[in-house]
Amino acid sequence: MDNTTEKLQRLIICLLILVVGGSTSLKNLKITVPERVRVGDSALLTCSYDLEDAHLYAIKWYLDEEEFYRFVPKNEPPHDTFQVRNIQVNVSSSNMQDVTLVNVQNNHTGRYKCEVTEDIPRYDTKLQEADVLVVDVPETEPRIAVDRLHLPAGEKLQANCTSGASRPAPNITWTLNGAPVSINSPSQLSLIQKAT
Template identity: 55%
Template sequence: MDNMRHLIHLIISLLVLVLGVIGLKNLQITVPRMVRSGDSVLMTCNYDLEGKLLYTVKWYLDDAEFYRFAPKKKPPGLVLPVRNINVNLTISNKNKVMLLNISKKQSGLYKCEATEELPTLETKTDGATMTIIDVPQNKPTILVERQRLPLGETLRANCTSGSSLPAPVITWTLNGEPINNVTIFFKEYSRNIKIDEERTFSQSYLELSMTSEVLQEGKLLLKCLANIPLVYKASDEVEITEDEPFIASVRGDASPHSHRTNGCRPVSITQCLGLVTMFYILLTARSSS
């Protein structure tokens, strides 16, 4: 009897060993690294059963199971309540799961765990982190001191982004090209301003000399871009015109209608406050340098 038991145990061990060699392998998960809140997200889980049967596929968020696919169950898909995750059962299956209207609290480590059928119940797992971003509701806004400037004067501009977490990164372009100190001289000051635990906005202040090199047919196009990689990009732009000096006629006829004036886009009280803040920071930076 002992010999028979030993033989059976040996056969089972050999079967497990052989089946394990040719069973489940190469499991790989695909999860977006960053996405916008409110979007739908499709995550995939691919693996090779090498002819074996699938027992279950389970999806986890930070070790809490929220979706299970069991091909022998009717229906095969099952959703479990975790952080109000909304799973599209029509699209989700053994190789993918779709989440609807995702929110920031659903950020975390997502894992896929696949298990093959008896007798081995071989299991493989892979995971990846997804961060969900509440992007700014408003596009960035440029404020300039004046929209008409003569050559030799300094153009001062402020760009303020909408609020989010993380805060957008602000960059500038001049006439469609990134601004750099190789071609022109400029000064830039940037900072992030925290509103609360969930929201921060960015401000960037630019000083640029009005020279013939920056003008194209007496004008320049200044643009600021606010960017959160992979999920958000928005911009604002303003056209600055060269203010040529007025030359009176020989008769001294200085008609007010022929005189060039400086112009500025209509601004709100909030924008004016932002402009005042810009000048204060620029003065502070100058005094400390």
């Protein structure tokens, strides 16, 4: 066998190893989470993926860098939960794609990650992440207080809008006769915002 043929055979073997051994069946990984969740509500987190002809080895869920849920189909039971910030997982409605959180709390705000690993022989792993903001909405409607109920034209009216406690702080929009009021409005209004 001459040197050129031997080099060509080595090149073909290397290419076959790269194409066959280096390919992955794990494709189209996508995480879907609610952007905002109210304190006390449930949240469905979904990690969709395509394994083509491969099998799932494991899916793991993280809040920031801490693993709180794992699904391994070969294990009995396949579900495993870990204590992270008192996250409560509804195991009966969680599976190889979905995880359901119940009674979500403020400290569950953060970056959620799903990590999918395909089974042998490749054990290829991919990860996607998305942010969730847990909101604590006010329990009461905003209250408006004015310094006087009647005033002559051209006089100043001082008004205060107070909102109940919330996290994050609420956005308050003033309106006059149904139209939003801004600092630049021609009615010569001045707005002063105070956070309490």
